[in-house]
Amino acid sequence: MSSVSPIQIPSRLPLLLTHEGVLLPGSTMRTSVDSARNLQLVRNRLLKGTSLQSTILGVIPNTPDPANDAQDLPPLHRIGTAALAVQVVGSNWPKPHYTLLITGLCRFQIVQVLKEKPYPIAEVEQLDRLEEFPNTCKTREELGELSEQFYKYAVQILDAVSLEERFKMTIPLLVRQIEGLKLLQKTRKPKQDDDKRVIAIRPIRRVTHIPGALEDDDEDEDNDDIVMLEKKIRTSSMPEQAHKVCVKEIKRLKKMPQSMPEYALTRNYLELMVELPWNKSTTDRLDIRAARILLDNDHYAMEKLKKRVLEYLAVRQLKNNLKGPILCFVGPPGVGKTSVGRSVAKTLGREFHRIALGGVCDQSDIRGHRRTYVGSMPGRIINGLKTVGVNNPVFLLDEVDKLGKSLQGDPAAALLEVLDPEQNHNFTDHYLNVAFDLSQVLFIATANTTATIPAALLDRMEIIQVPGYTQEEKIEIAHRHLIPKQLEQHGLTPQQIQIPQVTTLDIITRYTREAGVRSLDRKFGAICRAVAVKVAEGQHKGAKLDRSDASEGEGCKEHILEDAKPESISDATDLALPPEMPILIDFHALKDILGPPMYEMEVSQRLSQPGVAIGLAWTPLGGEIMFVEASRMDGEGQLTLTGQLGDVMKESAHLAISWLRSNAKKYQLTNAFGSFDLLDNTDIHLHFPAGAVMKDGPSAGVTIVTCLASLFSGRLVRSDVAMTGEITLRGLVLPVGGIKDKVLAAHRAGLKQIIIPRRNEKDLEGIPGNVRQDLSFVTASCLDEVLDAAFDGGFTVKTRPGLLNSKL
Numbered sequence: 001m002s003s004v005s006p007i008q009i010p011s012r013l014p015l016l017l018t019h020e021g022v023l024l025p026g027s028t029m030r031t032s033v034d035s036a037r038n039l040q041l042v043r044n045r046l047l048k049g050t051s052l053q054s055t056i057l058g059v060i061p062n063t064p065d066p067a068n069d070a071q072d073l074p075p076l077h078r079i080g081t082a083a084l085a086v087q088v089v090g091s092n093w094p095k096p097h098y099t100l101l102i103t104g105l106c107r108f109q110i111v112q113v114l115k116e117k118p119y120p121i122a123e124v125e126q127l128d129r130l131e132e133f134p135n136t137c138k139t140r141e142e143l144g145e146l147s148e149q150f151y152k153y154a155v156q157i158l159d160a161v162s163l164e165e166r167f168k169m170t171i172p173l174l175v176r177q178i179e180g181l182k183l184l185q186k187t188r189k190p191k192q193d194d195d196k197r198v199i200a201i202r203p204i205r206r207v208t209h210i211p212g213a214l215e216d217d218d219e220d221e222d223n224d225d226i227v228m229l230e231k232k233i234r235t236s237s238m239p240e241q242a243h244k245v246c247v248k249e250i251k252r253l254k255k256m257p258q259s260m261p262e263y264a265l266t267r268n269y270l271e272l273m274v275e276l277p278w279n280k281s282t283t284d285r286l287d288i289r290a291a292r293i294l295l296d297n298d299h300y301a302m303e304k305l306k307k308r309v310l311e312y313l314a315v316r317q318l319k320n321n322l323k324g325p326i327l328c329f330v331g332p333p334g335v336g337k338t339s340v341g342r343s344v345a346k347t348l349g350r351e352f353h354r355i356a357l358g359g360v361c362d363q364s365d366i367r368g369h370r371r372t373y374v375g376s377m378p379g380r381i382i383n384g385l386k387t388v389g390v391n392n393p394v395f396l397l398d399e400v401d402k403l404g405k406s407l408q409g410d411p412a413a414a415l416l417e418v419l420d421p422e423q424n425h426n427f428t429d430h431y432l433n434v435a436f437d438l439s440q441v442l443f444i445a446t447a448n449t450t451a452t453i454p455a456a457l458l459d460r461m462e463i464i465q466v467p468g469y470t471q472e473e474k475i476e477i478a479h480r481h482l483i484p485k486q487l488e489q490h491g492l493t494p495q496q497i498q499i500p501q502v503t504t505l506d507i508i509t510r511y512t513r514e515a516g517v518r519s520l521d522r523k524f525g526a527i528c529r530a531v532a533v534k535v536a537e538g539q540h541k542g543a544k545l546d547r548s549d550a551s552e553g554e555g556c557k558e559h560i561l562e563d564a565k566p567e568s569i570s571d572a573t574d575l576a577l578p579p580e581m582p583i584l585i586d587f588h589a590l591k592d593i594l595g596p597p598m599y600e601m602e603v604s605q606r607l608s609q610p611g612v613a614i615g616l617a618w619t620p621l622g623g624e625i626m627f628v629e630a631s632r633m634d635g636e637g638q639l640t641l642t643g644q645l646g647d648v649m650k651e652s653a654h655l656a657i658s659w660l661r662s663n664a665k666k667y668q669l670t671n672a673f674g675s676f677d678l679l680d681n682t683d684i685h686l687h688f689p690a691g692a693v694m695k696d697g698p699s700a701g702v703t704i705v706t707c708l709a710s711l712f713s714g715r716l717v718r719s720d721v722a723m724t725g726e727i728t729l730r731g732l733v734l735p736v737g738g739i740k741d742k743v744l745a746a747h748r749a750g751l752k753q754i755i756i757p758r759r760n761e762k763d764l765e766g767i768p769g770n771v772r773q774d775l776s777f778v779t780a781s782c783l784d785e786v787l788d789a790a791f792d793g794g795f796t797v798k799t800r801p802g803l804l805n806s807k808l
Helices: 036-046 134-144 148-159 163-198 214-235 240-255 261-275 288-298 303-318 337-348 380-388 411-418 455-459 471-489 501-511 518-537 587-594 647-662 701-713 739-748 758-766 769-774 783-790
Strands: 012-018 028-033 056-061 079-091 097-115 121-126 326-330 352-356 394-398 442-447 462-465 612-619 622-634 639-642 682-687 721-723 753-757 776-780
Touching: 012 028, 012 036, 012 079, 012 097, 028 036, 036 079, 036 097, 056 097, 079 121, 148 163, 214 240, 214 261, 240 261, 261 380, 288 303, 288 337, 303 337, 303 462, 326 337, 337 352, 337 394, 337 442, 352 380, 411 455, 471 501, 471 518, 501 518, 501 587, 518 587, 612 701, 612 739, 622 701, 622 739, 639 647, 647 701, 682 701, 701 721, 701 783, 721 783, 739 753, 739 758, 739 769, 753 758, 753 783, 758 776, 776 783
Parallel strands: 012 056, 326 442, 326 462, 352 394, 394 442, 612 721, 639 682, 721 753, 753 776
Antiparallel strands: 012 121, 028 097, 056 079, 079 097, 097 121, 612 622, 622 682
């Protein structure tokens, strides 16, 4: 029999400090490496080393130190175990760490520490050899698995070099372990006898007072829950495929120890499966007349949207198995997109559930996590179905245009299956891993713009534009919905406060400038709070905030003295009036409560000199008027553009100046030196005010041409004209989008004439009749027609001598 040569370890060893146990020679253990020193050791020694000696470490038991790992090296135990690194496994979650599988070789003693950073290295002296005691390896491995209460004994055994000392230390521990096993056997024997006596009656009455049987009580409760869960699975109406999966999982659950982490995951999965509404649904209310009345009562205007909902109801009444349409309401904030979705659910008699998608950047939010991950859960679609408890609710996917994208996937791509009527009858959530039918769900998405919605997702939805409101519509909405809501929220009654329509119009035109009504609603809230203070004080009930000539038809009410012109709400309410008189909010009260007007009509002031024109722009918040200003100065022929402009708008500016330079002789446009070359020794500066707002798009082309034509001709652009349209290098005017929002913005600003591309004439049909009556529209197909309409008397062309001047 050949002899085994003794193991010789290097005289210098890197030290691995571990607090998870004591490694003895001949035993194997796994240890986690997450401290800075140990991480550096693994990376520099184990992962980069190529020789066998590079995998030999010195393992030193170390008591856990709550102090920072980056501080000085802690005191080291003088005896350690040389170990061979058998396996290295790394992970980055939840933080970088490694798991080492190490096998003890022999003991060593630290002579001196040679280096502390980045990881300690020590000069060591080998104390024993592994082949000296071939029959003790198994014993040492068992001792290495002792619990933490024997930690100090394990260290003492590690320090014992001679065999006699080790036996003296381990024999008392073994005797103690044997006594513990005998005592445990005695306590279990009477419990088993009692179990035999009650086993016949356990299905009828649970025995809960057997000594030492508390753990059995918990197991019985869990077993009862599993029996109930199994019964729910058998009686559920889930599809056959889902039923098979649940039966398989319940069988696994019965065989699984409760201490396993997978036990709770499997149980949660089965509970979700039996709670999902596989075949439970509500019955739609298909009374078209009642639905029309309900929609009209809840929402003023929005005729196109309400018409589409009624069409769905009518078809649903004729065909019961109609798949739910995928509607997308696109419009500025505050126009009622979300509230319309809630009203649709109310009209149909369905459950309503809102899913906010703004900022979502993980596809697992839509499709769920796979159950292999810790903390996995279903996606928002399945979770929403569990919440509402029916399989045909109205799902509102709010802010679908604000979905993000990250390393965790693209949620917009995950929505493709959800919002496809041809596929969503077989939607598979990663957590469920079985198909669920979404075809009866009515999905309604909302967005401020379609520009940020991926084309594939946009193709699956029916787009319904929800434009902003006109001033008349806002007044009706305010007095039908907003004011009554604010009065109720602030505990006021119509007998305590009155807000005339003329006051509402002042708030709309002077204190808000928006497409929706959110800011308007907040202004009414501020007024109600100010009045609530006076009412709560109990001193000024019925005071009328009005001058004697501010309200027509109010002769039956007492007025504040004619000479009195109150400057604040407190001054106006100092006069005691009959308690039945309500507080009347007029412009003076508005100024006291809301402050000076935020928006004044500045159009005529801005266009008081040449080189200024008004354009119309579309934003996700609605239409806006946009001023374009130009100036010229001596220079080198440079064009400067300011106002945070995008590339498309910059190109429009270059197109405009090129077209004017090529037609300068035709219109007799010259620079300051009388040259038809407009950029000869001349610099031009174009500015778009509101410089903090990013601007882009082609629709400012006609406005830039008009602005520059005004600058070089010295003529003023009409102050009541606004325009929009894209231009070409040949002077054609091309159509643009957002006409309705732009027209409403011009109407809010008090403008009277709007120049639009001729090919946009069809879009005027969607403009409310009262707005069209207040405005005049000029359709243009070329820039000659635009300039002719933008200046008083037309844009006159000075022809060559001998020819009469002609008007374009």
